Amino acid sequence: MPEYKWPEADQRRVIGKRVNRLDGPAKASGAAKYTYDVNRPGMLHGKLLLCPHAHAKIAKIDTSAAEALPGVKGVLVIQGVGSEIRWHGDEIALVAAETEQRAIDGVRAIKVEYEVLPHYVNDRDAEAAGKFVVGKDKDGNDTTAARTAGEKLTGDPDAAFKGDVVTVEGDYGIAVITHCCLESHGVVAEWTGENELTLWISTQNVSGIAAQISGPLKIPAGNVRTVCDHIGGGFGSKFSPDRWGIFAAEMARKTGKPVKVMLDRNHELMSAGTRPSGFARIKVAAKKDGTLAAWESHHWGTNGPGGGTVAESAMPYVFRSIPNTRTRITGIATNTGPQRAWRAPNHPQGAAMTMCALADLAAALNMDELEFFKKNVGFTGLPDVYSEELDIAADLIGWKKKAHPRGDKTAGPIKRGLGISIHTWGGTPHNSTCDVTINPDGSVVVQLGSQDLGTGTRTILAQVAAETFGINVPDVKVNIGDSRFKPSGGSGGSTTVGGVSSACRRGCLDAAAGLLEKVAPALEAKPEDLEIVAGKVQVKGKADRSLTWKQACAKLGMQPLTKTGTQPGPTSGEHRLASGGVGGVQIADVSVDIETGIVKMNEFVAVQDQGLVLNPKTCESQILGAVIMGVCYAIMEEKIQDPITGRTLNPDMEFYKLAGIGDIGNIKVHLMSGPKYDAKGVIGNGEPPVISPGAAIANAVANAIGVRVPDLPLTADRVLAALDKKGGVA
């Protein structure tokens, strides 16, 4: 059995190299087909009727006028009479018609009578939530929108705060945002035979959809084929077939025609997932030398009707070993669309609340923020990594030259500042099975039921195979995005690259061993005396006793050779191809106009520990993208609920703000590298770099203007209000 490990650094031809992404040309030239682009013969278009109220019961529903409209082929009620609707934008009915326009007519023709119920949407105010009665518990007492989720105590915080310490207390927070995938959620459903369904679906979970939809449709999971060649963004929100997917399939069954249902933008932003908010009152203390001594926090927020909020494990964030802590949590149930995993669940909120409180403490100590973080890395799980990264990040941003105490004292309305945040993430591999086939003509196929979210999954798979077989990346065909291939885990939690690269490497090494057995007689050697080098199979160290790759593969005869590599999941045993547990440091450099309140990005540095990097180019792109996503939620992005009506006020892209190309400043990425990091194996990096930008930018703003803006996003009104209230440098 081959030894499952990565080649040593000096032997890597393909992995670790800046290989262009394989599907780049197809995407950039418009040839790549997404679920939204699938058009089937005779296909109907489905449109959804959405609830206009934040909280209501359906009293009456009449679809007859819709059904009678020309072009309308079917109407399905999703939530009928008696259903309680708990957020603006939840689905009531699905109409399928020959054209989208006719389907829209059908939706408009459905008559619904709602019994409008009281709603609650204010997640900033935990006290108000505690007074909003939503029902009775089993003892007949009122239950409210606020749900105490627990309290945790370590050491003796009360005594610690009374000691010889410097203490700060403040308010912090980060608003609800959405995933805002550019390709909205949706499916094309087509029945290809009796009880045989093909589902094109925009999903992060190609292998995991069938088991979720077969039950509702009452067909065996094996009868469901799921296809997703390309996905236009997921960010954690696309693991399920969703109710619209199930009803699209029901509609296709009912009408006997393929049905496409893609969410409209307003629906996407109201119902297809949010990131829970987190707000906190934090008290934190340090000894005079800056060593952290005590922490007390109460945090709350909403994840929608469920009434959950940011997890306890995120507060305090990263600095988990601070002695003497008391943490309390209140979840708030709101009449808003429910949460879905949003890139690094809990962590960005934990960072935004924790790192801001810590920076305020550093300022109160009159201590340099960088020195303060370095002083306290011992309270984290990765002190060595953070120490090294803090120095590198400080160097890259020009800390020594630019840093100043809180409040830019230079003249004029433009104030400049720096801010730091640090983060951690797991990123251990998911389960994955990968078929690797060597064909007698020398071509190689890597095939598995995974998906490429734009992270470069296809590309790194080809690199792993090319590396193992001594061939070039274009010589490897990668088949993914189809549930007919062997299963791989869903792409969540930064688990994909570790999972699929390990499975692929194992399959490749097994296939290589199989090939060497077939080739050995021709080279008059034992299989174990052979090696694969660039373009050749040879007797170890003897280039004159060799066959070209193609000649070697021809020895397979007529049958291709297929081996299946398996990555069992996070525990990869003694052969560590992949692992988890990374740390990163980010520093922001911003300018704030104290007359307008506008925050502008100057520079941003992201230093990331990423284990063995298979492709620095796509890895850096992930980090750059994560930082830009962070700029969005740090200074502009927010899902806004109207307290009066409970409706979402900005379910569109004019007022649900994303950064444009001119809003991001200059971003520098530094990947930690070398034997120490290589030894960790491959680790996913979709989430870690998206965690810190909010905190780093908020700290930079505080450093610039001299006051803390409590809540993210740091919109102009919030910046001006903070200046007004606390008398900042203005």
Next chain:
Amino acid sequence: MKDPGLIDPTRSDESDQRMDSGGVSRRAFLRGSGAAAAATALSNSLAEAAQRDGSPKIAGPGAVEITLTVNGQKKSLKVEPRVTLLDALRNDLDVTGAKRVCDRATCGACTVEIDGKPAYACSVLAIEAQGKAIKTIESLGADHPLVKAFVDNDAEQCGFCTPGFVMACNSFLKKCPNPTLEQVESGLGGNLCRCGTYMGIKGAVLQAAKALAAKGGVSNA
């Protein structure tokens, strides 16, 4: 500053006169709707009367036969007048490179060129686009210097905004063939990306500008 990129309804050029074959130019549409302004709705009888008088033809409300010239090829299709160019391309002609994202002229994912100018296809009616040269991302091909520059600079992740961005860049480079970084940042403000590929796009535009200059500039074809 963002280049609105949309067809200017007030402009006076020959493209206005080229409307025929069942279509109606935006100017003619404005004239027609002006004539109907006294009525609360533009009823069929008014429309018919207007046509009898030799006034501009009013399309709809049912589906009408139209011809679109897409990437140099004439395509006949039948669409309701309310159908956007984007939906006609995607749903009727299976030309899916232009994407539907915001569907209201904010994000640029549907960017195409109409008579050489960038336009948000979600905000142009299909009937308006008759007689005009419509150029979509599919006309560029994988070997186009801009496409190559996007790949080289890894200016794409999920790729859903990418075709619109490439088209916007193509139009931008026509106007500004040798841009500075600042010009790139202001000239491409009409497109949005969620994955955060802007750093790559900046690099791609600067690379493509050089490559295209060496080839004699962006083709207007």
